[in-house]
Amino acid sequence: MIVEMNQISKAFNGNQVLNGVSFTLEKGEIHALMGENGAGKSTLMKILTGIYPRDSGDIMVKGKNVSYTHPKDAEEDGITVIHQELNILPELTVAENLFLGNEQTVWKTGWLKTNEMNRLAEQQLADLGLRVKATERAGNLSVGKQQIIEIAKALMTEADVIIMDEPTAALTDREIDTLFEVVRGLQKKGVTFVYISHRMEEIFALCQRITVLRDGNYVATKVIKETDFDEIVRLMVGRELGGRFPDYDLQPGEVKLAVKGISREGEFENVTFEVRAGEIFGIAGLMGAGRSEVVESLFGYRGIDSGSMELDGRPVSFKKPIDAIEKGIGFVSEDRKSKGLIVDFSIRDNISLTNLNAVSTSGMMQRTKEQQLYETLVTKLGVRTSGPHQQAKSLSGGNQQKVVIAKWLGIKPKVLILDEPTRGVDVGAKKEIYTIMNELAKQGVAIIMVSSELPEVIGLSSRVGVMFEGKMLTILHRDQLSEEAIMHEATGGEKHVRQ
Missing domain, CATH: 3.40.50.300 (P-loop containing nucleotide triphosphate hydrolases)
Known part of the structure; x- marks a missing residue:
């Protein structure tokens, strides 16, 4: 040894x-x-x-x-x-x-x-x-x-x-x-x-x-x-976990967010797709293909040089994240500790950050409202915590990710963007997050998910847009999804789009 x-x-x-x-x-x-x-x-x-x-x-x-x-x-x-x-x-x-x-x-x-x-x-x-x-x-x-x-x-x-x-x-x-x-x-x-x-x-x-x-x-x-x-x-x-992914029974509805030919120099070009209420739209591709850059631009982290977006059929333009938040778009970033949480803040404070209007009156924080929001979301997502004052950095990876999701659920999002939603999360917590995502979609939330884990993309998505060198050249429907099909397109396979 x-x-x-x-x-x-x-x-x-x-x-x-x-x-x-x-x-x-x-x-x-x-x-x-x-x-x-x-x-x-x-x-x-x-x-x-x-x-x-x-x-x-x-x-x-x-x-x-x-x-x-x-x-x-x-x-x-x-x-x-x-x-x-x-x-x-x-x-x-x-x-x-x-x-x-x-x-x-x-x-x-x-x-x-x-x-x-x-x-x-x-x-x-x-x-x-x-x-x-x-x-x-x-x-x-x-x-x-x-x-x-x-x-x-x-x-x-x-x-x-x-x-x-x-x-x-x-x-x-x-x-x-x-x-x-x-x-x-x-x-x-x-x-x-x-x-x-x-x-x-x-x-x-x-x-x-x-x-x-x-x-x-x-x-x-x-x-x-x-x-x-x-x-x-x-x-x-210490128990049976059941299937890795929830049974697929989503029924996508009307188009919630339409992305039309958006480009940003040096990062992505002419990206077009739609995401519907009640569906999980996956985005796959190799590193450097522009996946995160695209979704960050949808949320206003980055600007776009050309193209347009429509939310509920109406033109929208987000210059910064607060613009997107006010329109009902939430964003779970790939790096929860630098962009998703203030790790030295309490769980309750992290949840309140994106929900200040809901927990304040005339600009004054209302602790009763804040506590009610905390209790509602922590219970709904099953966050395991010792209490509202526990620092976010002391939580496990899975519970940190649930807190990041919880703070966006407070705004009652129309569209929820998740970039690598289960990165660094254990198998039990993954299953819980998958279930949360599936339930949100059933409630009519339009979900955009970027993931490097192909089984995750295939197991959850209604459709998958595959990116290659900054372009979304292919959109695969659920009956077309396999690891081989996604990797074929992600490495520059047949260049066709079927909406």
Whole structure:
């Protein structure tokens, strides 16, 4: 065993988050670590890498007892981690982020080898399928491209053990395939991986063993070839979950939002589609195809250079998000922690932010109204919380996402745009969010969903617009949907549109 963790326990402020958990890694394996949000996966890995001290238990690495007090200690022993939360410094260049803390310098002088680092940065990223200039400001890149930079930085350490916490959450299928090729190549060289993900398809495609945690307790370790999706779900949630997606029984009605030939220079061109009341319209495509840019423009985050939109048959133009909100359009962004929530605010305050008119009188906040709105929405969406004053940052990923959705339900939206609605959310919470989306559609809300998870797109959507290089050239109806059909169009297949 390259790593042995025995009877690890950890509590925060009296809250027991790990209770006697054991976990082992064999050299050269890819080992999945799974569990619902809050099960203790990330905490266990943070203890292994010296971010948190353990309360009790033992850790053996390469046969020696260790007790790291800083991640640098773990790195020196060959253990590195790719965290779920991005650690990119947006004002630095791509190369500066990659070499931060490991800069190459001219011997004795301290002068940076800038050109050499730029060259190596571009080479490393190209190996992962990302071609960007090393001198590009990192903050200018999309979330997905920033995630690839984080992955590249970890791979450059030449570690013996690499911990990957939701590494593909912001990646497209093509980028995931490239990453898997790199991981398998390193595995053949003896590198060991801990792979934390909520995506079952990835786990069963990549890993050899899987360990499941639930509520801070060790549940089981299974050989991938000897288990299946349903068993792992039962182990994770402690109950039968049923089908992954709600039964499709939507009945789309009248056109709610019509998008006609909108363009934005350098991002998307001549995009046309309609979304109807009571339907879920999916938008698929590879990273860089313009999916997020299009929906952000619908909401007023970005401007459009040409084209038009109609809401309920009437022309509309949104210069900024407040214009869209006032017309009954809500937007769940792909990055909930920087654009969807103020994480240091309470749950109640986050919900109130988009509903100030409903919770105030003559410009004065009314706590009674605010509390009523909070209770109504938290109950409706099943948010698990200790109370209205709980900070958003202390919630699990699934419950954070429910709060983001809740704040938009308060405006009683005509159109709800969801960009990657289940990113970083566990399998149980995903099912709950799918059910919420389906119920909203049944109530007549027109839903636009951008997702990189093809099973999600296929399982929920009435129709899917597939984007390729900034253009929506194809709209597939439900009876045409398959992963093969979507990927064919997303990579530049037949260029036709059937509304």
